[in-house]
Amino acid sequence: MLNQPEFPSPERPIAATIAVVIREAQVLLVRRANPPDAGRWGFPGGKIEPGEPLAQAAVRELMEETGVSAEALRVATAVDAFDRDTDGSVRRHFVLIAVVCRWTHGEPVAADDALDARWFPIRDLDTSELALSLDVAEVARQAADLLTEAQP
Template sequence: MPLSSPLKPNDPTIAGRPVAATIAVVVREGSVLLVKRANMPDEGKWGFPGGKIEAGEGINEAAVRELFEETRVVAKPHRVFTAVDAFDHDEQGRLRNHYILIAVLCEWETGTPVAGDDALEARWFPLDGLEHADVALSMDVASVARSGADLALQELGA
């Protein structure tokens, strides 16, 4: 007997397959680089620079490309260290998009953050107190930033 799923593939109230995207986690001198999103999902919230992985593009390559497009910061990718789900729902609660955000630890090389592409702002945020910052953060930003900072300290001495 075949297993059945509660989700029906042709149901118009659910999104298609999840979309793979990457986020660049850049930690430098006790701060993490974030951008204020200009578009959905999470328009107006602060999150990591990132975006969809293009066909034929590697995860690390996509992370540094998106980082540069959104901030003009150049960084060296080191490795994937976690992944999180990002769900975009409409006003009625229906799922529009499901993104799988693949976090890549990146080492800052050069550049001062300047908002570009689909970012409204770009700046460094102190890691200490990020969880209590008086700004709207996208889901999981503080915990991913903390994990990235711990890893950066171990592997990069940052």
């Protein structure tokens, strides 16, 4: 077997999903334990396994990190996340595909690579003192708008 580097080449982005779960005007966030954005609040998510559909990856990662179950509805957007060395060079580049999900059951319990997991009012994300990952507030608003449009 070939020796694999600790980190994949920064020349190729890594595809990952994030589960944007909305429940009663609140969004589920986790405080990340690992780079990128260790210590910051963001959406549950992770790398897509080979052959795994986006919706399945988002729901799987959501369950692994929080114990929450949800129904994946649709892709909303994609954002970049960079894991940088101390000198600022890119170690890893992730393309995070945001999958809007409707909560079905469960209360969040931090697991896997999450330090904490909680529901937050979407309206408070811009004004809160939370250390949010880039684009979290905007992606949460987009997801809430998509869910509102989808309701009869």
